[in-house]
Amino acid sequence: MKIQRPGPLAVALALAVGAFLLLPLLAVVPISFTPSRMLSMPQGSLSLTHYRQLIDNPDWLSAILLSTKVGLLTSAISTALATSFALGIWMLQPRFSSLLVGFVLLPMIVPPVVSAMTLYFLLTGLSRFSQAVGFDSVIGVTMAHIVMTVPFAVVMVLVALAQVDRRIDLAARGLGATVAQRIFHVILPNIGFGVATAALLVFVLSWEEIGVTLFITSVDAITLPRLMWMGLRDNVDPAIAAISVVLIVMTTLVLLIRMAFQRRPEFEEE
Amino acid sequence: MRNRTAIWPALALTAPLVLFLACTYALPFLGVALWSVTLPELGTGQYQRLVGDPLVASVFVRTFRICLIVTVVAVAAAYAITYVWVRGSRLQRRVIEICIFVPFWISLLTRAFGWLALLSNRGLFNSWMQALGLIDGPLALVRNEPSVIAGMVHVLIPFAVLPLASAMRAVDERVLLAARGMGASRLRIFWSVFLPLTLPGVIGATLIVFVFSLGFFVTPAILGGGRSIMVAELVYLRMFQSPDWGLGAAISVALVIIVAALMALLSRFARLALTGGGK
Numbered sequence: 001m002k003i004q005r006p007g008p009l010a011v012a013l014a015l016a017v018g019a020f021l022l023l024p025l026l027a028v029v030p031i032s033f034t035p036s037r038m039l040s041m042p043q044g045s046l047s048l049t050h051y052r053q054l055i056d057n058p059d060w061l062s063a064i065l066l067s068t069k070v071g072l073l074t075s076a077i078s079t080a081l082a083t084s085f086a087l088g089i090w091m092l093q094p095r096f097s098s099l100l101v102g103f104v105l106l107p108m109i110v111p112p113v114v115s116a117m118t119l120y121f122l123l124t125g126l127s128r129f130s131q132a133v134g135f136d137s138v139i140g141v142t143m144a145h146i147v148m149t150v151p152f153a154v155v156m157v158l159v160a161l162a163q164v165d166r167r168i169d170l171a172a173r174g175l176g177a178t179v180a181q182r183i184f185h186v187i188l189p190n191i192g193f194g195v196a197t198a199a200l201l202v203f204v205l206s207w208e209e210i211g212v213t214l215f216i217t218s219v220d221a222i223t224l225p226r227l228m229w230m231g232l233r234d235n236v237d238p239a240i241a242a243i244s245v246v247l248i249v250m251t252t253l254v255l256l257i258r259m260a261f262q263r264r265p266e267f268e269e270e
Numbered sequence: 271m272r273n274r275t276a277i278w279p280a281l282a283l284t285a286p287l288v289l290f291l292a293c294t295y296a297l298p299f300l301g302v303a304l305w306s307v308t309l310p311e312l313g314t315g316q317y318q319r320l321v322g323d324p325l326v327a328s329v330f331v332r333t334f335r336i337c338l339i340v341t342v343v344a345v346a347a348a349y350a351i352t353y354v355w356v357r358g359s360r361l362q363r364r365v366i367e368i369c370i371f372v373p374f375w376i377s378l379l380t381r382a383f384g385w386l387a388l389l390s391n392r393g394l395f396n397s398w399m400q401a402l403g404l405i406d407g408p409l410a411l412v413r414n415e416p417s418v419i420a421g422m423v424h425v426l427i428p429f430a431v432l433p434l435a436s437a438m439r440a441v442d443e444r445v446l447l448a449a450r451g452m453g454a455s456r457l458r459i460f461w462s463v464f465l466p467l468t469l470p471g472v473i474g475a476t477l478i479v480f481v482f483s484l485g486f487f488v489t490p491a492i493l494g495g496g497r498s499i500m501v502a503e504l505v506y507l508r509m510f511q512s513p514d515w516g517l518g519a520a521i522s523v524a525l526v527i528i529v530a531a532l533m534a535l536l537s538r539f540a541r542l543a544l545t546g547g548g549k
Contacts, residue, residue, distance in 0.1 A: 003443055006354045007456050011362065014354035017347045018369030021427060024384030025373060027394045031387040040392035081287040088283025104287055107295060111485020111529060113502035114302075114522040115295075120509070121305070122298035147294050150287065179279040208377030211487050215509065228379050232492055236386060244380040251375050 025248055032241035039236040050242035059227060060239065067207050067224040070138065074145040074206040079199040081146070082153030087183055090161040091169065101154070108151035112211035119144045120215045141213060141221045145206040152205060153198040160194020161187075193261075200254070208247075299526075302519045309516030316520035326504070326517070333501040336415065336490075337483040340422045344483075345475050347423065348430035355431070356438040374428040382492040385421050386412055413495025421489040429482055430475040437471020470539065477536040481529050501525065 006014070034040050035047035054060045085104060089097050107115050120135075123144070127134025134140050164187060172186045188195070210225040217226055224243070231237035306316055319326055355366040373381065388394050389411035396408040411417060441464060449459045487502035494500070499507070501521060508518040 003357060004446065004450065004456075004459075005359060006357050006362075010350070010353055011358070013350040014358075014362075014366060017351040017427070018366060020347070021351075021369045021373045021424065024381060024388050024424065025376065027388035028380070028384050030394065038392065039386065039390060041394060041397035081290060084283045085287040088280050092277075092280035092283070094277070094280040094284065100284060100288060103296075104291055106291070109481075109529065109533065111502065111525050113485050113487050113505050114299075114525050117302050117505065117509070117518060117522045118295060118299045121301045122294055125298070125301070143294060147291065150291070154287075204375060208379070210377070210379055214506070225377060225379050228383075229488075232379065232383060232386075236383075236390070240383055241387060244383050247380055248372075248376055252372055255372060255375060 028241050028244045028248065031238060032245045034238055034241075037238065039238055039241070050239045053239045054242055054246070057239070059222075060224075060243065063222050063224045063227040066138070066222065070142050070145060070223060071203045071206040073142045074149055075199045075203040077142075078146045078150045078153050078202045078206075079157075079195060082150050082198060083157050083188075083195055086154055086157035086161055087187065090158070090164075091179070091182065091187070101158070104154055105151040107147050108155075112148075115148060116212040116215035119147065119212055123216050135216060136218045136220045138221050140216060141223065144212050144216055145209055148209060148212055149202040149205045153202050156198035156201060157191065157194055160191040160198075163194075164190045197258070200258075204251070204254075303523050305515055306519035306523050309519065316516045317524070319517060320520060320524055326521075329499055329501055329504045332498060333484065336419060336422070336498070336500060337480055337486075340419055340426060340483050341476055341480045343419070344423045344426040344479050345430050345434075345472060348427045348434055348475065349472065351427070352431050352434040352438060356435055370428050370431055373424065378425060378488045379492075381424060382421055382489050385417060385424070385493055389417060412493055413497065415494070415498045417493045418490045418498055418500075421493045422483055422486055425486075425489060426479045426483060430479050433474040433478060434468065434471045437468040437474070441467045473539050474536065477532055477539065481532050481536075484529065485525060 030041055031039060032050055033046040033048070034042040035045055035049060036042075054064075085100075088094065089101060094100070123133075123135045123137075123140045125134075126140065131137060132139060133143075168190070169182055169186055172182045177186070208225055209223075210229055213223055213226050214229060217223070228240055228243065231240050307314060309316075320330070321327055351366055351370065354362055355370065358366065386393065390396070391408040391410070393412075395411065396405070399405045400408065445463060445467070446459055449463045454462070485502050486500060487506065490498065490500045491503050491506070494503075505518045505521050508514040508521075
């Protein structure tokens with residue numbers, strides 16, 4: 001059955017919305033080449049000053065390194081916790097499954113500012129015992145990022161599990177496989193792509209987390225978004241344009257790669 | 271087919287995350303709730319301020335007003351773009367997909383900065399308009415309420431797209447075909463058949479977007495320029511600039527209650543949509 005394609009009016013409206021979505025991202029590009037030290041459009045000459053700053057200025061470099069470190073740690077721990085949890089729910093369907101899932105999804109649903117307060121309470125409390133795990137510490141930031149990203153990982157892994165044919169797990173069980181054997185030899189190989197996507201998503205979320213990080217850091221644990229925030233409030237530093245362009249290009253590349261890999265199972269959704 | 275002896279593996283697999291979040295999230299939230307009734311002194315004084323203090327009340331009113339506008343605009347815009355994403359040609363779908371998902375994955379900060387780059391005094395729009403001689407001086411387009419609304423709509427459109435898309439995909443093509451067969455115009459089919467059929471999706475998207483918009487912090491803080499403060503920014507200010515932790519905690523608890531009420535509403539609608547419409 002041939003479906004009636006959208007008319008010209010509908011297409012025009014959709015393209016207008018699409019332009020609205022892309023425009024602010026595109027506007028960053030020319031600004032990043034300004035020779036001026038203020039946020040402005042380049043007049044006449046272009047310059048790479050602000051890109052150089054990202055390498056030459058130790059603040060930017062250390063923020064990038066810290067964000068990478070926190071992102072990798074968060075990604076590993078968050079994905080592991082989420083995968084284990086999702087496997088427990090899917091394989092064994094314990095009582096109160098929906099209640100458990102609802103509970104672990106809370107940090108995703110509760111307004112970020114409330115989560116920020118909550119984690120501020122936690123980390124300032126921990127600071128009383130040890131500076132290394134509390135407020136404004138790398139471990140503290142990582143812990144907060146795990147809390148904030150784990151619901152997204154749980155959702156991704158549960159979605160991947162929903163596509164696994166339960167009968168293969170039943171067959172393994174019927175043949176006497178232990179829980180560990182079912183997990184490592186049957187289920188995990190089937191959800192590898194989902195788990196890898198979850199790990200990538202968590203890394204990206206942690207890499208750009210600001211709402212909570214703002215509450216729980218002050219001078220030591222300065223992640224990249226935290227540094228950007230400091231340069232954004234009042235006098236806008238055009239180095240932010242340069243780092244924004246880098247981030248936009250990176251994100252777009254990752255997305256295009258993902259799209260290319262995902263094309264294969266397309267027949268399933270259409 | 272549940273295996274009763276499997277209780278221990280289930281516990282071992284789910285417990286680490288549940289315990290982790292109990293310690294790092296649930297318990298500290300109770301601590302925040304405790305702050306709200308003990309700082310600076312024991313009692314419900316902070317909650318009375320939520321409605322009694324003119325400053326706090328005005329911030330709540332402004333937040334609701336901005337969030338309502340943002341929700342209506344974002345859902346309408348998302349509807350337009352989702353319609354073509356779901357029903358368009360292959361090329362149209364691919365283009366729209368990029369428009370929706372590239373911005374979605376880019377950080378809030380970068381996007382807020384993008385609006386500054388586009389609209390600030392020496393940004394793209396003002397520079398070009400001046401170069402073309404259409405305006406004499408730069409127009410003040412950011413650090414005000416409309417720019418906050420634009421920035422928030424930008425962030426929230428993708429969140430509205432997903433519920434709308436699933437509602438639109440569930441529409442039975444034969445119903446539209448029947449309407450066309452009986453001579454209805456394009457507009458008539460859309461208005462009298464397609465839109466009513468996707469209404470559950472619209473309601474779901476509206477509630478999701480509204481809930482998300484309530485807690486917005488980064489976008490209003492940067493694009494609002496400290497003038498049109500919203501609830502989340504008020505919490506930040508009460509924590510770090512003129513410390514009043516009790517009030518910050520009370521606002522947090524109030525936000526959670528509002529969001530919980532809206533989510534309860536949402537789940538009721540989701541159930542209605544499941545039992546009522548289609549499939």
